[in-house]
Amino acid sequence: SQELEQSPQSLIVQEGKNLTINCTSSKTLYGLYWYKQKYGEGLIFLMMLQKGGEEKSHEKITAKLDEKKQQSSLHITASQPSHAGIYLCGADPGTYKYIFGTGTRLKVLA
Amino acid sequence: GAVVSQHPSRVICKSGTSVKIECRSLDFQATTMFWYRQFPKQSLMLMATSNEGSKATYEQGVEKDKFLINHASLTLSTLTVTSAHPEDSSFYICSAKQEGNQPQHFGDGTRLSIL
Numbered sequence: 001s002q003e004l005e006q007s008p009q010s011l012i013v014q015e016g017k018n019l020t021i022n023c024t025s026s027k028t029l030y031g032l033y034w035y036k037q038k039y040g041e042g043l044i045f046l047m048m049l050q051k052g053g054e055e056k057s058h059e060k061i062t063a064k065l066d067e068k069k070q071q072s073s074l075h076i077t078a079s080q081p082s083h084a085g086i087y088l089c090g091a092d093p094g095t096y097k098y099i100f101g102t103g104t105r106l107k108v109l110a
Numbered sequence: 111g112a113v114v115s116q117h118p119s120r121v122i123c124k125s126g127t128s129v130k131i132e133c134r135s136l137d138f139q140a141t142t143m144f145w146y147r148q149f150p151k152q153s154l155m156l157m158a159t160s161n162e163g164s165k166a167t168y169e170q171g172v173e174k175d176k177f178l179i180n181h182a183s184l185t186l187s188t189l190t191v192t193s194a195h196p197e198d199s200s201f202y203i204c205s206a207k208q209e210g211n212q213p214q215h216f217g218d219g220t221r222l223s224i225l
Contacts, residue, residue, distance in 0.1 A: 031211075031213075033213050033214070035216070040201070040219070040221065041218050041219060042114075042116065042203055042216040042217050042218040042219045043154075043203070043205075043216040044216075045112070045213050045214075045215055045216070048213045050211070088153065088154075090214075096142060096159070096207070097144070097156060097159060098144075098156070098214060100153045100154050101153065102152075102153050103153055
């Protein structure tokens with residue numbers, strides 16, 4: 001079965017610093033989704049990547065999917081306290097069901 | 111756009127009570143809705159998938175008689191936890207998806223506490 005591994009598991013950065021979160025799949029991805037979750041709340045959709053080499057940006061967040069479609073990275077530029085939360089990558093393994101990574105807990109120190 | 115409303119946000123009830131959670135897509139038609147369970151500091155675990163007008167498909171290990179799912183319309187799915195017990199206490203999240211190549215959009219979750 002397909003598995004998603006996220007790294008790092010947790011991250012503490014000073015406000016203003018850049019950071020990167022990685023998501024690696026054991027199999028080729030048909031679709032890769034990035035979500036953000038605050039503790040005790042639902043997931044906020046950030047971005048969807050489907051093509052090898054695809055890159056998307058929204059405000060200060062950029063996500064990329066590698067050419068082989070097995071790894072994605074999420075990069076935050078000039079982090080702010082509002083970026084704090086749990087970042088989850090989700091994959092579509094070719095069915096309509098997602099599998100999720102274990103999440104990366106981000107804390108941004110003001 | 112793509113707003114999913116989940117209600118209630120929190121439920122506290124006695125053991126043996128049945129609890130219904132609603133999931134609504136407010137501005138789109140959801141051909142498929144998903145129900146997840148999340149344990150503290152863990153990722154989401156898919157419980158079941160429901161398509162409008164048909165029976166839900168449950169994941170292995172999920173009791174369908176315990177977790178009743180109804181997807182009566184293209185904008186509403188309900189999860190009923192029947193005869194809830196303390197071990198059913200958890201955070202339940204729904205998501206909804208439009209037809210085609212679209213992402214899942216999630217509700218805000220329901221924290222269920224069974225005393």
